[in-house]
Amino acid sequence: MSFLRSGRHGEAVSGTAPQQHRNNTLHVLVKPTGRMAAYEEQLLKQLETHPNATLTGHFRILEEATGLTIWFETVDRDFTRHGVT
Template sequence: MNTVGVRGYSLELRTRIVALVLGGASPGEAAKHFSVHVDTVKSYLKRHHQNTLHIVAKPTGRRRTVMALHEQQLLAQLETHQDATLQEHADMLETITGLKISYKTVDRVFRRYKITHKKNTGRQRTP
């Protein structure tokens, strides 16, 4: 079964699912026909009766704190300070831009760009 993401299924599909059930199909049959979960069908029927089928909920997640400008600054810092720790990168970013972030956020930014910091057993960074 596919996941749809934050915005949900299209209004056209939601309308077609509801129409199939109103036309006599069971929620289970409609779910199987459209490859959706039966709870989705039941939810759409409830929303149809409340006349809210057309409303799409806003995403609840937080916006990213680190913008593209900050990411570019972190990448530039990495070029000039290759041996800096993640916390040191976070501190440098705060000094330069005023944005206070944790070392974990720096790690997430670097991972987005496929950058990892591995250390060998002698506690020196590997090339």
């Protein structure tokens, strides 16, 4: 995530992010990378090996396989993004 450090009219803005937020001068630009996270490949492989697993089940299988802990809501978002319902 990058922070645009300029004011409303292009003037330079100083201060920390919380100060800029309070002053309404902090603007966050989110740039999607278009790349899959490494764990997403694992999730898609899990669909083939565990087609009847619940979202919570996939989250737990992923945690066992990779040591990565994510929420089942994240699993749901990732599956939805790849057209899995």
